[in-house]
Amino acid sequence: MSEIDPQTLGEWLKWATRKLRAKQVESPDLSANLILSEVTDFTRSKLIGFAEEPLSADHQDRAYCLLQRRLRHEPMAYILGRKDFRNLTLKVSPAVLIPRPETEELIDLAREIQPRASHIIDVGTGSGCIPLSLAEVFPESHLFGVDFSIEALHVALSNDPASRVNWIRADWLEAFASGSFDLAVSNPPYLTEQEMETLEPQVRDYEPVSALDGGVDGCDQYRRLIPQIARCLRPGGHTVLEIGPSVAHKVAGLLNESGFRQISIHKDLAGRDRFASGVV
Numbered sequence: 001m002s003e004i005d006p007q008t009l010g011e012w013l014k015w016a017t018r019k020l021r022a023k024q025v026e027s028p029d030l031s032a033n034l035i036l037s038e039v040t041d042f043t044r045s046k047l048i049g050f051a052e053e054p055l056s057a058d059h060q061d062r063a064y065c066l067l068q069r070r071l072r073h074e075p076m077a078y079i080l081g082r083k084d085f086r087n088l089t090l091k092v093s094p095a096v097l098i099p100r101p102e103t104e105e106l107i108d109l110a111r112e113i114q115p116r117a118s119h120i121i122d123v124g125t126g127s128g129c130i131p132l133s134l135a136e137v138f139p140e141s142h143l144f145g146v147d148f149s150i151e152a153l154h155v156a157l158s159n160d161p162a163s164r165v166n167w168i169r170a171d172w173l174e175a176f177a178s179g180s181f182d183l184a185v186s187n188p189p190y191l192t193e194q195e196m197e198t199l200e201p202q203v204r205d206y207e208p209v210s211a212l213d214g215g216v217d218g219c220d221q222y223r224r225l226i227p228q229i230a231r232c233l234r235p236g237g238h239t240v241l242e243i244g245p246s247v248a249h250k251v252a253g254l255l256n257e258s259g260f261r262q263i264s265i266h267k268d269l270a271g272r273d274r275f276a277s278g279v280v
Contacts, residue, residue, distance in 0.1 A: 007055055008052050008055060009040070009042075009050055009052075009054075010047075010052060012032075012055050012063065013047065013051075016028075016031075016032035017029050019067065020032060020070060020071065023073075025073060031076055032067075034076055035063055035067055035070065036059075038066065038080055039059045040055075040059055075206055075207070077098045078098070081093070083099050083127070085099040085127075085129040087136075088129070088133060090129055091127070091155060091158050094206060095154070096149075096152045096208065098127075099126075102269075103130065103242060104133070105268055105269065105274065106185060106242055107133045107134060108137075109240055111137045111138070113277055114183045116182075117141055117183035117238075118141050118142060120143050120183045120184075120185070121143075121144040121145075121173070121183075121184050121185070122134070122184075122186065123172055123184065123185070124147055124186055124187065124188055124211070125145035125147045125156055125167070126152050126155070126211060127155050128160060128167070129159075130145075131143045131145040131164075134185070143164065143165045144165065144166045144167075144181075145165045145166070145167050145168070146168050146172070148169065148170065153169055172221075172225050173228035173231070173232050174228065178231050178232060179234045179235075180232050180233075180234075181233055182233070182234055182237045182238070184232060184233055184238075184240075185240045186229075186241050187241075187242035188214070188241070189212050189220075190218045190246075191212050191213060191214050192214060192216065193217075195246065199212075214247065217250065219250050226241075226255055226258045230259055230260065230280055236279060237279065239277060239278055239279075240277045242274060242275055245274075248265050248276065251276045255276060261280070262277075262279045263277070264277050
């Protein structure tokens with residue numbers, strides 16, 4: 001049962017927001033609104049318009065349970081079990097990294113760089129957000145999503161009821177033949193050891209470390225992945241990799257060492273180094 005007495009929607013929102021702000025939870029107003037929207041099926045605008053509507057005991061109890069999770073800094077995406085990405089609403093769980101808005105930009109960049117790719121692979125696919133989005137802009141292409149985690153692949157499969165993507169369990173690209181793809185994309189773990197120490201609680205305590213930790217200099221997985229991508233791409237094939245600003249120049253150097261040409265660093269909408277690309 002809830003520790004508060006029955007009240008209106010508006011009163012609950014104010015009360016929950018105060019609680020969240022006191023615990024220094026990110027975006028307290030939005031979190032409170034999302035929780036109450038989830039249990040009442042009201043849109044956020046409807047919550048405002050019906051602020052004086054009484055909150056039922058059942059809704060109050062359910063909202064209270066979700067609020068307790070958010071007060072512990074659990075990400076809203078895990079609490080709700082879903083996350084919007086481009087025009088998709090994807091299931092997510094603690095087995096996968098929560099898709100970020102900046103990763104959405106990878107889709108358009110990939111289409112711009114290699115618009116006629118017929119065989120495309122996403123390495124370390126997690127929720128499947130990248131290949132499922134690529135399936136919409138490359139409707140005639142063969143798409144593959146690879147992850148070593150069975151739990152992550154279960155999430156990806158649940159997001160693909162139309163079976164648009166071939167989901168494969170593999171350790172990066174070791175299982176694939178040379179010259180298999182026209183386009184290889186990936187969002188590997190790229191946070192440095194120092195950056196891992198400064199993560200906010202909702203990331204540090206809940207999201208999978210294996211999808212975040214790039215080692216001392218953030219490049220441990222790029223050192224494994226880039227030579228494998230170079231081997232698996234057909235002549236003239238491209239790669240687009242998500243990066244962090246702290247690893248941009250190191251990743252460009254690794255691409256060069258593996259024989260990539262036309263290496264470029266691309267900025268995201270916020271002006272930060274976010275993607276590296278090259279062609280074999």
